[in-house]
Amino acid sequence: MTAGTSAASAGGAASPAGSPGPLTDAEVERLRSDFPILGREVGSQPLAYLDSGATAQRPRRVIRAMAEFVERSNAGVHRGAHTLASEATEAFEGARARVARFVGAPAPEAIVFTSGTTAAVNLLTIALRNLAGGETAGPVPSSAPGLVIRPGDRIVVTEAEHHANLVPWQRLAAQLGAELAWVPVLPNGRLDLAQLDELVTERTRVLAFTHVSNVTGAVTDVQAFVRAAHQVGAIAVMDAAQSAPHLPLCLGDQPASGDVSAAAGVPLGVDFAAFGAHKMFGPGGIGALYGRPELLAALPPAFTGGGMVQAVTMRGTTYLPAPARFEAGTQPVAEAVGWAAALDYLDEDVGGMARIAEYEERLTARLLEAVAGVPGVRLLGPADQTDRLGVASLAIDGVHPHDAGQVLDAAGIAVRVGHHCAMPVHRKLGVRASTRASLAFYNTLAEIDRFGQALAQVRPYFGLTGAAGAEGE
Amino acid sequence: MGALDQLYQQLILEHSKAPHGKPLKADYGGESFQVNTTCGDQVRLHVTLGPGDVLEDVSWEGSGCSISQASLSVMTDLVRGKTLEEAATLSADFTELMHTRGQGFDDDAAADALGDAMAFEGVSQFPMRVKCALLGWMALKDAAAKAKAGDHTPAQIPEGWE
Numbered sequence: 001m002t003a004g005t006s007a008a009s010a011g012g013a014a015s016p017a018g019s020p021g022p023l024t025d026a027e028v029e030r031l032r033s034d035f036p037i038l039g040r041e042v043g044s045q046p047l048a049y050l051d052s053g054a055t056a057q058r059p060r061r062v063i064r065a066m067a068e069f070v071e072r073s074n075a076g077v078h079r080g081a082h083t084l085a086s087e088a089t090e091a092f093e094g095a096r097a098r099v100a101r102f103v104g105a106p107a108p109e110a111i112v113f114t115s116g117t118t119a120a121v122n123l124l125t126i127a128l129r130n131l132a133g134g135e136t137a138g139p140v141p142s143s144a145p146g147l148v149i150r151p152g153d154r155i156v157v158t159e160a161e162h163h164a165n166l167v168p169w170q171r172l173a174a175q176l177g178a179e180l181a182w183v184p185v186l187p188n189g190r191l192d193l194a195q196l197d198e199l200v201t202e203r204t205r206v207l208a209f210t211h212v213s214n215v216t217g218a219v220t221d222v223q224a225f226v227r228a229a230h231q232v233g234a235i236a237v238m239d240a241a242q243s244a245p246h247l248p249l250c251l252g253d254q255p256a257s258g259d260v261s262a263a264a265g266v267p268l269g270v271d272f273a274a275f276g277a278h279k280m281f282g283p284g285g286i287g288a289l290y291g292r293p294e295l296l297a298a299l300p301p302a303f304t305g306g307g308m309v310q311a312v313t314m315r316g317t318t319y320l321p322a323p324a325r326f327e328a329g330t331q332p333v334a335e336a337v338g339w340a341a342a343l344d345y346l347d348e349d350v351g352g353m354a355r356i357a358e359y360e361e362r363l364t365a366r367l368l369e370a371v372a373g374v375p376g377v378r379l380l381g382p383a384d385q386t387d388r389l390g391v392a393s394l395a396i397d398g399v400h401p402h403d404a405g406q407v408l409d410a411a412g413i414a415v416r417v418g419h420h421c422a423m424p425v426h427r428k429l430g431v432r433a434s435t436r437a438s439l440a441f442y443n444t445l446a447e448i449d450r451f452g453q454a455l456a457q458v459r460p461y462f463g464l465t466g467a468a469g470a471e472g473e
Numbered sequence: 474m475g476a477l478d479q480l481y482q483q484l485i486l487e488h489s490k491a492p493h494g495k496p497l498k499a500d501y502g503g504e505s506f507q508v509n510t511t512c513g514d515q516v517r518l519h520v521t522l523g524p525g526d527v528l529e530d531v532s533w534e535g536s537g538c539s540i541s542q543a544s545l546s547v548m549t550d551l552v553r554g555k556t557l558e559e560a561a562t563l564s565a566d567f568t569e570l571m572h573t574r575g576q577g578f579d580d581d582a583a584a585d586a587l588g589d590a591m592a593f594e595g596v597s598q599f600p601m602r603v604k605c606a607l608l609g610w611m612a613l614k615d616a617a618a619k620a621k622a623g624d625h626t627p628a629q630i631p632e633g634w635e
Contacts, residue, residue, distance in 0.1 A: 400539060
């Protein structure tokens with residue numbers, strides 16, 4: 001891709017579908033004005049929001065779409081025959097199709113709405129437990145025997161996981177008498193792929209991994225993981241929470257068409273994936289479990305109740321097919337509408353995820369440079385830009401992350417402090433907690449420079465200067 | 474003075490760099506282990522009771538942010554030699570101070586008794602940091618109650634902490 005072509009740098013409309021190229025600085029400036037919150041001040045400083053890895057901000061288009069839906073069409077879905085119920089159902093199913101297109105799913109039915117990434121992984125593990133317990137829904141495809149977990153089988157995760165893609169698997173393994181193994185994190189923050197084939201044994205039923213670490217920013221070699229899983233008939237489960245806001249995603253087996261973002265993604269061929277709207281510039285409270293339709297068809301429900309049944313008698317119940325089978329209870333319709341609006345925004349107003357990914361490469365390079373220049377600051381994770389996104393988790397010598405975050409906040413810079421729901425990878429990299437800056441496409445080089453300058457003030461504020469360990473604290 | 478400097482008073486910075494009450498004494502009448510799960514701060518605190526329920530000794534080991542470490546240090550100075558009842562009053566007053574949200578603390582008698590601990594008043598403007606300042610006081614309350622009850626069992630440490 002050529003950077004900064006004349007048409008793009010003229011600051012005109014976002015490139016239309018089919019002619020990508022990174023976002024230009026002028027375009028980013030204009031897109032920023034779509035996010036009301038980015039115009040606010042913190043203290044007396046303009047906000048520099050570097051915490052999009054925790055939750056991303058929302059453009060006006062999302063806020064308006066939700067308000068319009070609530071003001072005009074709010075109603076329960078899949079029940080009632082009145083006009084509002086019909087409009088709400090159309091909006092909800094339209095949002096499902098929109099999400100499916102955006103992530104390169106083979107069909108809308110591959111998308112199960114959940115309350116978020118965490119709920120998506122838990123839904124899957126509970127359904128797998130129910131299947132292991134003898135509850136059946138449909139035939140288990142011979143291509144995926146991994147769906148049925150027996151005592152002594154193995155579940156493999158990685159040491160880089162967010163707790164959301166770790167704790168549910170630990171629990172499932174304990175419940176089913178399965179063995180939990182994990183792909184270790186190397187000192188440079190990347191996964192130790194050399195151990196993958198050895199760890200994924202013949203008894204492995206599940207290989208669950210994150211696409212991008214929320215601590216190190218390292219991008220996983222998805223193809224290597226999918227291959228390793230499928231060689232032994234295991235299911236490949238991917239946490240896409242941190243990748244979906246930054247990279248074009250094609251979760252299915254076939255190259256996608258019909259969506260500028262998905263079309264730019266390499267087909268990943270995972271069996272399941274989990275992701276949430278609020279990190280993708282959409283609302284909180286909604287996410288999705290992606291599943292291959294034939295696998296979803298074989299899974300019993302996790303939760304039961306209204307909206308997921310075919311017929312109920314006092315003796316028993318028959319369930320609807322997926323995805324409705326997994327969506328018991330009242331659904332977050334306005335949130336689904338807002339999520340679809342966020343995806344429209346990304347494709348239409350921004351010009352697609354490929355443009356974002358290319359622009360963010362520049363931001364990431366600047367971030368790594370800014371951090372490398374500050375004495376006494378250690379980056380957790382790869383320092384080279386290959387296969388890593390714009391996340392910089394830092395250990396600041398002699399300064400606790402809470403204190404660092406406080407000093408940065410006083411400069412108007414919002415970062416996250418703590419273990420970021422990933423205690424094992426912190427422990428592996430020798431710290432309990434860190435200070436994390438995480439980027440999105442609406443960040444600017446100038447904001448990263450401000451971050452670098454404020455970061456350089458942190459240790460001096462606490463009376464520390466020079467390189468790490470120089471004071472013998 | 475900006476809010477940041479109100480938070481990080483000189484006294485707090487000094488105590489956090491050279492905290493009082495360390496190292497942890499091996500003998501104790503009561504032990505507590507407390508963690509702040511959001512950021513990983515932790516403390517193991519020992520108290521020894523003397524005649525008349527006097528806190529003869531308080532010692533601790535731990536790690537955490539400057540607010541938590543300084544608060545432990547100032548607390549140690551404040552409660553050593555006090556009775557359990559006096560310490561409980563200080564603890565209640567300090568907790569109240571932490572919940573003033575920067576609106577001022579008008580209990581002059583309590584302010585006098587808290588002494589150096591009044592330097593933490595600025596923390597009350599930062600609700601996210603209040604639990605940092607209270608970590609040590611939680612540990613004191615727990616360890617003192619165990620010492621009073623004659624419960625010498627080691628504190629339970631959640632898995633993954635040490």
